[in-house]
Amino acid sequence: MATGPFGKGSVPCSVMEIQPQPQARRPWGDASTPYEEIGGEERVRALAEAFYDVIEDESPVLRAMLPRDTTGSRQKLFEFLSGWMGGPPLYWERRGHPRLRMRHAPFAIGAGEAMEWARCMEVAIDRLGLAGDLRSFLATELTRAALQLQNRGG
Numbered sequence: 001m002a003t004g005p006f007g008k009g010s011v012p013c014s015v016m017e018i019q020p021q022p023q024a025r026r027p028w029g030d031a032s033t034p035y036e037e038i039g040g041e042e043r044v045r046a047l048a049e050a051f052y053d054v055i056e057d058e059s060p061v062l063r064a065m066l067p068r069d070t071t072g073s074r075q076k077l078f079e080f081l082s083g084w085m086g087g088p089p090l091y092w093e094r095r096g097h098p099r100l101r102m103r104h105a106p107f108a109i110g111a112g113e114a115m116e117w118a119r120c121m122e123v124a125i126d127r128l129g130l131a132g133d134l135r136s137f138l139a140t141e142l143t144r145a146a147l148q149l150q151n152r153g154g
């Protein structure tokens with residue numbers, strides 16, 4: 001596999017519509033990838049689960065866009081984040097190119113929805129107790145990603 005933003009073997013930039021910004025140093029901490037820094041598969045799964053828990057607890061706007069049963073949504077986000085963070089590219093292997101812009105086209109995402117997504121992700125990051133560089137990196141890059149997925153004005 002080509003070299004991705006997190007080094008040899010990670011998902012290549014060319015297959016990611018959403019890319020962390022290339023960095024000379026490691027803005028997420030000491031480990032070679034954010035995936036390792038967070039603590040691997042179990043912790044990435046915990047982040048995806050916490051994110052959807054936050055939506056179910058406190059975000060009627062985002063909840064309304066989702067299916068009644070969010071099991072599949074949770075699994076897809078976990079698989080995506082695994083590869084995006086420099087771990088096993090599970091989404092790519094199992095479901096192909098994420099094509100996030102295309103897959104989000106059915107949902108009206110303006111600035112409000114994008115910032116609400118980013119806010120829920122930050123609450124999830126805090127529920128996991130992430131701190132320091134890893135917290136800043138994930139919050140910044142996932143907010144950037146959410147803003148890139150806007151497909152409506154306002």
Ligand code: HEM
Nearest residue numbers: 065066072073076077080103107109113114117145146149
């Ligand atoms: C900007 C605000 C966003 C909104 C309102 C939003 C909303 C949604 C909705 C309603 C779904 C469908 C869930 C389902 O079918 O179960 C979805 C799917 C998904 N979203 Fe988002 N999303 C946003 C941002 C993001 C971001 C920033 C990422 C990645 C970092 C992301 C990753 C995904 C993935 C991987 C899927 C599954 C795609 C599929 O296979 O169907 N989303 N999103």
